[in-house]
Amino acid sequence: MFIIFVIFLTGCSMNTTPITAESPGFFNHFLVYPFSWLLMKTALIFGDSYGFSIILVTILIRVMLLPVMIKQTKNMKAMQQLQPKINELKEKYSDKDEKTQKKLQEEMINLFQAEGVNPISSGCLPVLIQMPILLAFYYAIMRTEEIARHSFLWFDLGAPDPFYILPVLAAVTTFIQMKVSAVQSSANNQLAVLNNIMPLMILFFAINFPSALSLYWVVGGVFGIVQTYFINADRSKPEQETVKS
Secondary structure (H helix, E strand, O other): OHHHHHHHHHHOOOOOOOOOOOOOOHHHHHHHHHHHHHHHHHHHHOOOOHHHHHHHHHHHHHHHHHHHHHHHHHHHHHHHHHHHHHHHHHHHOOOOOHHHHHHHHHHHHHHHHHHOOOHHHHOHHHHHHHHHHHHHHHHHHHHOHHHHOOEEOOEEOOOOOOOOHHHHHHHHHHHHHHHHHOOOOHHHOOHHHHHHHHHHHHHHHHHHOOHHHHHHHHHHHHHHHHHHHHHHHHHHHHHHHHHHO
16 A cells, blocks of 8 residues: 555656657666556457456566565564564663663564564565556556557546546455555554545545556455455464464
8 A cells, every 4th residue: 555655646746658668767668668568468468458458467466476465464463463572672671771772682683583573574675675566567557558548348448437436446445455454553553544545545546547547456456355365364274273272
């Protein structure tokens, strides 16, 4: 969801000129154009259907990023379970002198190593890995001229959905995804407001943006919901086995 928030922040000033193999810039040449090329080639396979192309390439990208997401989710859960021990260490080494703080860092590292937790994998690193890929795909959809010329189901990919069905679906899937993926911890209380506002932001932008982007958001949202369900189901198995034993 942080990716979507970044997209909103950059959306008003984004470069909307058609992407080609000659488009200058590292980001355009090595990320945006390859995704645009993939969208066009995939569309040809399905009878020039750019709607199916967006769906399939979105799923492909999400599958490629799935290992990163699984690792991040597991580490976030492990960090949440370790929070009481972390708080104990902070209370034990509460003095702000250099020696005490160094000892705190050593104890924290020992705790993470003993529990097999990597705090970096539960923080910004996974987001930094995903961001260029998802942003590039977003721009590829916006800047591929062929997409705007085609229709899919009841809507034109280059124009907003006249019946507002896609925007509503995009907002609903975003709401569900954020609810099922929310980490229930005091450390994430600041995200509560964002969890409530983001679906409304999605709805507003989907109403005004081309339907191709709304389709992308819907597919990504559905994939995120399914992904979170299976990750949580897999994560609960060890806990159930522990209770039985």
